[in-house]
Amino acid sequence: MSDKADPVLALDDITVGYGGVPAVRGLSAAVRPGEILALLGPNGAGKTTTLLATVGALPLMSGSVTALGEPIDRRIERNARRGVILVPDSRGLFHKLSVSDNLRLAKRRNGTGLDTVYSYFPRLKTMRSRQCGNLSGGEQQMLALAKALLAGPKVLLIDEMSLGLSPVAVQDLLPRLRSIADEHQMAVVLVEQHIDLALGIADSAIVLHHGRVALSASAAELRSHRDRVEAAYFGRTVDDLAS
Ligand SMILES: Nc1ncnc2c1ncn2[C@@H]1O[C@H](COP(=O)(O)OP(=O)(O)OP(=O)(O)O)[C@@H](O)[C@H]1O
Ligand SMILES: [Mg+2]
Numbered sequence: 197m198s199d200k201a202d203p204v205l206a207l208d209d210i211t212v213g214y215g216g217v218p219a220v221r222g223l224s225a226a227v228r229p230g231e232i233l234a235l236l237g238p239n240g241a242g243k244t245t246t247l248l249a250t251v252g253a254l255p256l257m258s259g260s261v262t263a264l265g266e267p268i269d270r271r272i273e274r275n276a277r278r279g280v281i282l283v284p285d286s287r288g289l290f291h292k293l294s295v296s297d298n299l300r301l302a303k304r305r306n307g308t309g310l311d312t313v314y315s316y317f318p319r320l321k322t323m324r325s326r327q328c329g330n331l332s333g334g335e336q337q338m339l340a341l342a343k344a345l346l347a348g349p350k351v352l353l354i355d356e357m358s359l360g361l362s363p364v365a366v367q368d369l370l371p372r373l374r375s376i377a378d379e380h381q382m383a384v385v386l387v388e389q390h391i392d393l394a395l396g397i398a399d400s401a402i403v404l405h406h407g408r409v410a411l412s413a414s415a416a417e418l419r420s421h422r423d424r425v426e427a428a429y430f431g432r433t434v435d436d437l438a439s
Pocket of ligand 2 (some may be wrong): 236243244245355
């Protein structure tokens, strides 16, 4: 079904970096409604840089980003209002505030309703009066996802979802992300260090190495050719497996 839809997010040959020095070179990617793209790669590969450029927080040196039929520019607030939402690796939470106050601040008129968000993360409802800073890492990540959903994302970019989380917590969160993407037909770009867990729920994957695309393929292909992912992590560029 989603194969026939036009991409809601298209990165076309983007080069982006800092102080005129490229950190990501010639990256192209397309994500359709309801699809999850796993953006993988070792530390310093350019994953965060790619996400920041996608929401308009970093200027492109060349190439273009198109989201929801419009080119992305540097107006990040406007991009967010249009539904291009980043969950940063810092999670963007107010640690001194309660769970419910964090959620109230994130609420948008056209976003997902609070009850719906609580239905995805019932534990947050039982913890709604707890101070955010006292939640566990996994609970804070649920809160960060819940906040992003309240803003009504159509394109959701998640940086290091599992930072500091146990594999069990990641195994709990990723399938929920899969069903939320399906239900809302949300396009997701997921930066994730747990490669197998990410490939388990993603539709496609890109492995970056030193700012270049070392591998781009469907997640199904990479699940059955896991050695190619390893090779790409070590910078051995392999042919694009996507047919
Ligand atoms: N503000 C900055 N100024 C200069 N160089 C930067 C800046 N931020 C990142 N870089 C460099 O850009 C490159 C890509 O960094 P980036 O943060 O995108 O990597 P990453 O794949 O997200 O890594 P990690 O897995 O460690 O989060 C690295 O070489 C990094 O040192
Ligand atoms: Mg990063």
